[in-house]
Amino acid sequence: MALRRQRIDGLSIQSRVIAEMRERIISGELEPGTNLSEIALAEAFGVSRTPVREALKQLQTEGLVEIRPRVGTFVRAPSRREITELFQMKELLEGAAARLLAQRGRVPELDALQANVAAADAAVAAGDRDRYAALVQEFHDLLITGADNAKLEAHYRILMNQLAYQRLVHTSLAQPGRLTQSDSEHRHVVELIAAKDGDSAERVMREHVRASHRALMAGLDAAAR
Structure with a gap:
């Protein structure tokens, strides 16, 4: 160390x-x-x-x-209330990032997101949850950097540090069917960004974050029993 x-x-x-x-x-x-x-x-x-x-x-x-x-x-671990509040902010920021990226057109981050989704498809097919979890982190990082908004990114980094999302993503993905569902949601978001449909990209990205939150809370409930 x-x-x-x-x-x-x-x-x-x-x-x-x-x-x-x-x-x-x-x-x-x-x-x-x-x-x-x-x-x-x-x-x-x-x-x-x-x-x-x-x-x-x-x-x-x-x-x-x-x-x-x-x-x-x-x-420190965030309380259940704090996790919910942080996910509400995560939804707003990632939804906005999806919209902003869609407005930018064909940029390197979009190419990287498409490659990320292809790699994630392979990880899901192989049942490799650890690899998929790493790709989830990369997906969200690319989305935020692709928005090309320094203020949004700064707030997002602070938010994610408080959430310590790397610790929680495995809990979310452990829920039955969540691995496949998450992969499908990511792919849909990227398709909408590529189509320059900012309104739909924001809506679907926000739905994805809400679904991840529900899976996480279900996992925390199961662990507490």
Whole structure:
């Protein structure tokens, strides 16, 4: 885990600690409820406690950790209400992104999305859920970057960090029939974007996000039993 030794200032070290901690939380390497010790993290990263402390403060602002005074700092999991609220925002932003991309015409992101859907079809046919989950992440990233709207993308990245979607996508895809359904929904969205039908692309993309949310909540309910 140690950061590479470089002659860089404290802010650069802090930024790298934030980035690496964020990735470990979002990917699920650090699970919800994990106690984050400043001392242990400083030793693991090979830095002083100061950049670690400031990194944890930033990650608390992003909703990824919870600092409990005189108790400790812990990896935070969003509540069911927060998940619903975050998915509502996800629906709005991804719907808008689909519309904006459709308006741009034939751009590289559209070619990449079509290739992504073809690869996803193959993953579904092979029953490879892990590969499909990775392609889901790529699909949504391409959609957002393809919208070519920096403000939308900035808000989306913060939203997805708070949702820690990489941890949740497998729960959603584990629901019966969801793998095939999700693939079909992605393909339909891309077809509408290619046809420059922004209204329909936005509507179908929003429907897709709502379906993913329903599958996720069903998975969380099943896990809680």
